[in-house]
Amino acid sequence: MPDTLRNIKLLIAYDGTDFSGWQRQGCNRTVQGTLEAALERIHKHPVVLTGSGRTDAGVHAAGQVANFTTPISSIPAERFVQALNSLLPRDIRILKAGVTLPDFHARFDARSRIYRYHLICGRPALPHELRYNLQLWRRPDSDLLNAYARLFHGEINCSLFAWPKDPSRSRNRYFSHAGFLYQGDTLIFEIQANAFLWKMVRSVVGTLLHYEEKGKSPEELKRIIETGDRSLAGPTVPPNGLFLWKVEYFRE
Structure with missing residues (x-):
């Protein structure tokens, strides 16, 4: 990177309800496209923003990470929080901004991603809750669900959960942990892995x-996962309950 440029790292949260996902795509409203438009207004020229991953349409984020380069002579790094938030719509917020390593890459330097899925169980959800939770009219057995979740440890072939159009060369992923937790009537599922296939967490x-x-x-579920037979997977839940919660890095 030229000595005249800095690499800026952003921590981003967004409500994905009204976006066609993270990735810039033509005339569709996307998070990346909206952020790049705001950066262009600040810099007076196009700015490319690199994200840690591509969330799908309707998926939210509490801890998306992205980076871009900007001249050293422009505004102080921490001022990008206020500057961008003043230009962005209410469904995107910059939580933090700072100078990072010159060759830091938000996607390729990521060590793991943590996703959370939220469900309202056994009672009618309040209207605002429906944007961020799946309505489930029963209260699942969290002990059994956690016994299933313990299967997600180490390297696993995830073909059972792979969307048919997923372009990934390998369907093996390395898991750090997974688990379910009730908070009142809200059931939260958290899962951490080095990377995820397209729509995999929802599957x-x-x-x-x-x-x-x-x-x-x-034991039965373990055998089903080992078959890799997509036809044996359950239904894919909708995106409204899913959050990209945190991205962890080898270096920052």
Whole structure:
């Protein structure tokens, strides 16, 4: 990177309800496109923003990370929080901004991603809750769900959860942890891995709920996962309950 440029790292939160996902795509409203338009207004020229990952349409973020380069002579790094938020719509907020390593890459330097999925269980959701939670009219057995979640540790072939159009060369992913937790009537599923396939977290949640309702044992679910047979997966849950929660890095 030239000595005249800085690499700026952003921590971003957004409500994905009214976006066609993260990635810039033509005339559709996207998070990346909206952010780049604001950066262009500040810099008076196009700015390319690199994100840690591509969230799908309707998926939210509490901890998306992105980076871009900007001249050293422009505004102080921390001022990008206020400057960008003054130009952005209410459904995107910059939480933090700072100078990072010259060769830092928000996607390729990521060590792991953490996603959370939220469900309102056994009661009618309030109207505002429906933007960020799946309405489930029963209260699932969290002990059985956590027994399933413990299967997600180490390297796993995730073909069972792979969307048919996923372009990934390998469907193996390395998991750090997964688990379910009730907070009142809200059930939260958290999962951490080095990377995820397209729509994979939503497929995992739907599959675990499907087999929990059927009362399958963890041993039976393990055998089903090992088949890699997509036809044995449960339904894919909708995007409104899903958040990109945090991205962890080898270096920053």
